[in-house]
Amino acid sequence: MGAFGGLFMYDKGCVISMPIIILVACESISYIVVTVVLLILSFRIEKDTWFIKRETLVLVVFQFSAIILFAIFGSIPIFTKFLDYYIPYGFTLLTYSFLEVILCVLMPIIYQFVLDKKQQLVMQNEKHLEETLLVQFLKNRKTFELLLDFAKRSYCPESVLCYKDIERFKSSLKHRKSISLHILKTYLKPNSPLELNVPKISQIHDEIQKVITESTPTNIPPNLFDHIQLHCLHDMTDVFERLKIHHKEARKILQEWKENIPPSISNTIVVSASEPILYSTF
Numbered sequence: 001m002g003a004f005g006g007l008f009m010y011d012k013g014c015v016i017s018m019p020i021i022i023l024v025a026c027e028s029i030s031y032i033v034v035t036v037v038l039l040i041l042s043f044r045i046e047k048d049t050w051f052i053k054r055e056t057l058v059l060v061v062f063q064f065s066a067i068i069l070f071a072i073f074g075s076i077p078i079f080t081k082f083l084d085y086y087i088p089y090g091f092t093l094l095t096y097s098f099l100e101v102i103l104c105v106l107m108p109i110i111y112q113f114v115l116d117k118k119q120q121l122v123m124q125n126e127k128h129l130e131e132t133l134l135v136q137f138l139k140n141r142k143t144f145e146l147l148l149d150f151a152k153r154s155y156c157p158e159s160v161l162c163y164k165d166i167e168r169f170k171s172s173l174k175h176r177k178s179i180s181l182h183i184l185k186t187y188l189k190p191n192s193p194l195e196l197n198v199p200k201i202s203q204i205h206d207e208i209q210k211v212i213t214e215s216t217p218t219n220i221p222p223n224l225f226d227h228i229q230l231h232c233l234h235d236m237t238d239v240f241e242r243l244k245i246h247h248k249e250a251r252k253i254l255q256e257w258k259e260n261i262p263p264s265i266s267n268t269i270v271v272s273a274s275e276p277i278l279y280s281t282f
Contacts, residue, residue, distance in 0.1 A: 021074040024093070028067045035060050049154045049246060051111070055103055062103070066096035119241045133254055134233065134240050138163060146250060150243045151236075158194040159232040160239075162187045166229045170222050177217040183225060184208055198231055 039056045047053065073079040073089030083089065137143045144164070151157040162183065169179040187196045188205045198204060212220060243250050 021071070025067065025071060028063065028070075028093075032060065032063050032067070035063060046149075046153050049150065049242065050108070055107070059100060059103060062096055062099050066092050115242065115245065118245050133257060134236065136257060137240070137254070138167075143250070143253060146247070147236075147240065147243060150247065151239050154239055154242065156239055158187060158196055159235040161194060162196060163229055163232040163236070166225045166232070169225060173218060176220050176222075177212065180208075180212050180220055180224065183228075184212070188228070196228070196231065197235065198228070204228075 035056065039053075039060060042053050042056055069092045070089065073083065073092065079089055137147055138160075144160075148157060148160045151160045165179060165183050165186075169176060169183060172179060184205060186192055186194050188198070188201060188208065189195065190202050190205070195201065208224060211224060215221070244254060
């Protein structure tokens with residue numbers, strides 16, 4: 001009930017007491033300390049392609065601004081006695097929460113919509129030509145390192161690395177068994193650090209391991225990992241398309257290649273439908 005007896009008549013606004021201000025300030029400072037530590041750690045790693053560093057930096061600025069405004073509004077009488085009648089200064093923290101949701105939830109969704117739209121425009125090119133360019137991109141040392149670096153910064157380097165190791169497996173006869181065991185352990189073993197996102201990976205791992213065990217080092221079939229390599233190629237399509245959108249040098253190289261590639265070129269690793277499939281799990 002207000003001071004004059006009216007139902008909606010009050011002699012002061014929704015003023016927050018000083019202990020509450022101190023409590024909220026201490027809690028906010030603890031959040032900022034954690035955020036700053038994470039921000040420092042993020043700057044020690046390579047630049048990511050998902051704008052995580054930029055979002056964290058902007059978020060820290062918002063946090064500092066919200067705390068400073070909250071402290072000012074809560075400690076200056078003119079704000080607590082007059083401004084609080086119309087706009088409670090506790091809304092500064094509510095506004096920060098709203099901005100955080102926009103920055104960390106809504107903006108990534110908008111980024112993805114924009115990226116998908118750009119990818120649809122890029123994917124209007126012929127699929128066969130795109131696969132050929134991707135394979136050529138992987139065979140060239142300079143562009144391979146470019147794609148690998150972008151994949152690392154996108155947190156998905158396993159397909160690129162596995163593709164390279166399978167190429168090493170095919171070209172090496174002397175070390176074929178050791179390379180095959182490395183591929184098996186690194187990319188096809190469940191819960192391995194670079195495990196590929198392949199359906200029924202445990203079954204695939206056991207089948208390939210059985211082939212390796214029953215074969216002599218020189219008799220391991222060179223097409224043992226062909227379907228895995230094809231999976232890697234398809235899995236790299238997304239990161240390859242994003243590389244073309246984000247990296248100017250990559251677009252320039254690909255444009256030069258497109259101008260020099262004959263229409264009839266066919267040098268991809270795509271397995272023909274008439275070839276026997278080694279594993280029933282694909």
